[in-house]
Amino acid sequence: xxxQEYLNFLDFTKGLYEKALRxxxxxxxxxxxxxxxxxxxxxxxxxxxxxxxxxxxxxVLYNKIDGFEDVxxxxxxxxxxxxxxxxxxxxxxxLVKLYPELSTEAxxxxxxxxxxxxxxxNFGYIEIGNLEKRIQTKIADMSExxxxxxxxxxxxxxxxxxxxxxxxxxxxxYKNAEVLEIEKRIKHLKxxxxxxxSLPCEKVEISNEIVTIEFTCPICEDAAxxxxxxxxxxxxxxxxxxxxxAWEIPYPMLIKCGCGFTMNDPEEIEIVLGDKYKELIDYxxxxxxxxxxxxxx
Ligand SMILES: [Zn+2]
Numbered sequence: 001x002x003x004q005e006y007l008n009f010l011d012f013t014k015g016l017y018e019k020a021l022r023x024x025x026x027x028x029x030x031x032x033x034x035x036x037x038x039x040x041x042x043x044x045x046x047x048x049x050x051x052x053x054x055x056x057x058x059x060v061l062y063n064k065i066d067g068f069e070d071v072x073x074x075x076x077x078x079x080x081x082x083x084x085x086x087x088x089x090x091x092x093x094x095l096v097k098l099y100p101e102l103s104t105e106a107x108x109x110x111x112x113x114x115x116x117x118x119x120x121x122n123f124g125y126i127e128i129g130n131l132e133k134r135i136q137t138k139i140a141d142m143s144e145x146x147x148x149x150x151x152x153x154x155x156x157x158x159x160x161x162x163x164x165x166x167x168x169x170x171x172x173x174y175k176n177a178e179v180l181e182i183e184k185r186i187k188h189l190k191x192x193x194x195x196x197x198s199l200p201c202e203k204v205e206i207s208n209e210i211v212t213i214e215f216t217c218p219i220c221e222d223a224a225x226x227x228x229x230x231x232x233x234x235x236x237x238x239x240x241x242x243x244x245x246a247w248e249i250p251y252p253m254l255i256k257c258g259c260g261f262t263m264n265d266p267e268e269i270e271i272v273l274g275d276k277y278k279e280l281i282d283y284x285x286x287x288x289x290x291x292x293x294x295x296x297x
Contacts, residue, residue: 009050014159016043017143021166024136026173030128034119037135041116044109044139045088048095051150059094060085088113095150105145108138133174140171182271189219189261199260206256213284217257218272224257226269228284250284252277 016039023036052059057074062084074080086094092113096106115131147155155164189199199219206212210227217224230248252273255263263269270277 009046009053010158012046013043013050014163016040016046017159017167018163021163021170024170026136026170026177033128033132033135034126037112037131038116038119040135040139041088041112044142045091047143047146048088048091049085051146052091052094052098055098060091062086095146099149101149102142102145105138105142108134109142112138133178136174137171140167143167178267179271182268186218186272193219193259193261201260201262202264204254204256204262204264206254210253213280215255215273215276215280217255217259217261219261220257220259222258224255224259224261226252226280227254227256229253230288248288250281250288252280 020036020039020043023032023039028036049060057080058065058070061080070080085091089110092106092109096103112131112134115126119126143159144155147153147158151158155168158164159167189201192199206225206227210229212225212227214223215226216222228250230250232248251266252269253264253266255261255269255272263272273280
């Protein structure tokens, strides 16, 4: 069996995360943020490949594998360390195939990879604010999820206590700032509403496939619609490679109210719903069990 240490994927991750953190302290200038973003993204790419490679070296090889010859080489101790490896996108897809419970985190990482590619290969238009927020929160979320679901270890054990504590602290600071930002925005919208002015919210449409349920609008306190989308979640026994169960999970995707208030970022919606979020999810699931047709219109 090949020795995973040979490629040092994990050493890469640890080293790059450590360097990236120096650039990513809240309040850093744009180029520090961009430098940190690139380092952290490459670090995560190595981490995803580490998981695949540890599971089986063939999982990260770019070239088509010559089954018999390559199996013999592997048995003789070949590490394939000089071979090209797959792209980050493909590595991420493979990881989700092996660990479907990572699909939510992986979706956020896809956005980051897109921006990384854009940064490397295109001209300079980039929404740094949005990228910064996601880099600071989503890479920590994904790294933590990989440690937990794939490696069954605490992130401190993988990245060292210093690195992980700093990542977790920065993530916390950004999440808190996001909550404060939304609270501020809602106060502002309420003020406009009370003066009878129109609200500067994006126009959103609720398509026919989306089911809605009512929620008290944070602006006018009348009934607003929350659009719910159902997505599949699968539970897999990885050792046996069998699917233990599959079920649908409701995701609140957008809010639309007659007063003009809208929201279409699921994370922001989760923050706005606050304590009610779990209640709403449970309600949707219970409703669907009681009346399976209710949501299939
Ligand atoms: Zn309203």
